[in-house]
Amino acid sequence: MHMNRRLFLKSGAMAMLSLGFAPSFLGRAAAAAARRKLLVAIFQRGAVDGLNMIVPHGDADYYRLRPTIAIPRPGRDPMGSAIDLDGFFGLHPSMAPLEPLWSNRSLAIVHACGSPDNTRSHFDAQDYMESATPGVKATRDGWLNRYLHATADGLGRNPLRGVAVARTMPRSLEGPAPALAIGSIEEFGVRGAAAAFEEQYDGSSDRLLSAAGNDAFAAMRTLQRAAGTPYRPAAGVQYPNGPFGKALAEIARLAKADVGLEVAFTELGNWDHHVNEGAVTGQIANRLDEFSRGLAALAADLGDRLADTVIVTMSEFGRAAAENGNGGTDHGHGNAMMVIGGNVRSGVHGAWPGLGDAHRFEGRDLAVTTDFRDVFSEIVTAHMGVSRDAVSRIFPGYQAMTTPGVISG
């Protein structure tokens, strides 16, 4: 009886909530939405072959080192060849869906980009890229969480500021600031006695769990209200089948729902092509097809919002410049990152070190001429508007060497 009465009071409170007495952070988040920008980080786990993704077709050594897996120079092969960007670099032909973004100057590329640490271990290199402290394993939090933490003033606890559409919280978003990792918006809901669970957490004297519980139910309610109906992407937009396309659609949905989203993260794997990598067709071509169709769909689906959005792609390291004996590539060093958005400075950025014998890193790999943190920190300052002072907290131990210039003034 007592329980019933409390439940009734609780549903009364929920009714008030729907009448506009929303938790204070929601109001603040809505107010801040105008000035807050969106960053979408996409991790290609497994080390994509950047040399076959963004093809240096003007570098003769590329063809010398890859007799069977090189992507032909633009227009050279009827079966498929690189899509020229600037006379020196080209896109893998499977990346044709991104060509319109290049044409309308919404795509920037940083080549020969990577880590100052030389590890060729996937797990160390991913860890370093996500903590953004290469060589330092003791770092507990990720750079995206540090961004949320450093810019949390006045926004209260809104776990929807940082959302990973992923099964577990990625290292990039781990840390003290509230953030969510969700398989999908539909999955993020309490099945069964939600009201009774909420009452338990709300009434608990355990402050830590009570706060986290309140975050959960508040986020759930926001999502039900803002993204409760089945999602329909913008007209003509078709995401690729599979978890990557689904995740990107969820990100677009959250971005459009005005829930205070500032940082979104997702990932796709299976880039580790030691054997039979393929060239214009084959394994890498198939992966790049899904990847590119997904990115193009997200950019199209965001529509006007792309103007306030930066999508950045990353992978832990590149692959060896020369193909190996199995028609694949082994672990290497420098790689390419893509930056897509309304205010990017289109072009292929970064110094090209060349693939000649004397220029390769440790005699075998594309050298790194741009620290990946140069790209991250430029996005965080020039796009997200973070002060230089806060940047040093987001990238501890890092001093900006160069600004790659991927974001336009």
Place this chain on the structure above:
Amino acid sequence: MIRRRFTALLVAIALAASAAAAESRIPNSESRDDDTISHVLNRVTFGARTGDVDLVRSMGLAAWLDQQLHPSRIDDRAAEARLPQVESPPSGADQQELRRFARRQVETLASDKLVRAMYSERQLQEVLVDFWFNHFNVYAAKGRTAMYLPEYERDVIRPHVFDRFRDLLEADAKSPAMLFYLDNWMSATPDRDPGSGIRDPKVRGFGVRRPRRLPRIPGVGSRIPANGSAPIAANGSAPKRARGLNENYGRELLELHTLGVDGGYTQQDVVNVARAFTGWTIDRDGRFRFVPALHDAGEKIVLGHTIKAGGGMDEGEKVLDIVASHPATAHHIAFELAQRLVADDPPPALVERAAARFRDTRGDLREVVKTIVTSPEFLAPAARGAKFKTPFELVVSAVRTTGAEVSDARAFVQTLQQLGEPLYMCQPPTGYKDTADAWVSAGGLVTRMNFATRLSSGNMPGVTLPAGTPPAGELALRIGSPEFQRH
């Protein structure tokens, strides 16, 4: 965040205060109230089952603890009979076959671990196996690690949890799983390949670490799959092209396994420890082997101790002696055990007593654990419910409290993936964190509530709830409650 820190501070203050109060009245352990017994059960086991409190009361808490500290005295055949069969590796070298095998292997081992935690009577042993595996974490999806996992937990971790730390450390240092995971298997004297030019970093900001060149691992490369899915296995053989020093193991040995990150070692110590372990590798049959040709024979100074040139394999043994008996190691291990068993911020006086016990007994882990679980700080009211359960602790304690009959634990393997603690799949060498800040999150709580609802509904495959189980809604609220997330 501020609130969370403040709460942690309050807890720490409360703990310190009550520990001081408790010190003066170290109670007779035969006269424990049921709340105390419940607390001890919740921390020393994976959660009290129905009847456990009565059992401990009738045995006497001290006698029961003593038995848990000597697991060989406990008949555990009933739990062992429940364990899933571990499959032997396929005889051929077909890549697909090996990959599928490795995936099944991890699933079987995870089931094995869950079943032991749920049903073994040697509960403290299993709690400590979980602790020490995590301390000496390896990642199943890194190359061949999964192949070496069954023996790693069975022969390296479990037999040594009540042993001397030095013995556990040596078993670990010589285990193929660790040798592979932290790359020591291919670490070799740099003199072996003076012409490679790899000691000449070309990229700025490099200085600290010496570059390494990875030899190709026969048949597998150093492939790991993305997304932490299935590991890719291969038949092992000794590294033929190992060249150059690899500091990975040397660094983690000091930072994580022994002294701790603030333990007072230098980069030069890391290099010299790594040099001492060159040649500690894995043979063709997947066993530890010392290969003199890979060993750096020069003199090394480690933490102020000179290791004379030409010591061969003994040099690594000497390093283990030095680090195992180092006072920073005693403190580091005592702190971690107290953090696991007592509180996220364990009372410093307790840590100091446990460290002293470590030093006085030359690292007798049974004595260190005993010091902690019989301490007034552990038994103090402030320690009760001070720990937030890891996902593993949550799902196992839920099964134990319901008395559920689990004939197939694979559904829980999946639950642990959803909760962010996939077993054997923790990538970094730090292992999973054991403190509330790592596990308390909005998304995590939602998944915990849904797990509670699913388990209580009786619809989890391979799980049968006993007759007389409370109604599903009531049980779900209990397992999903804030109180049940703690122990």
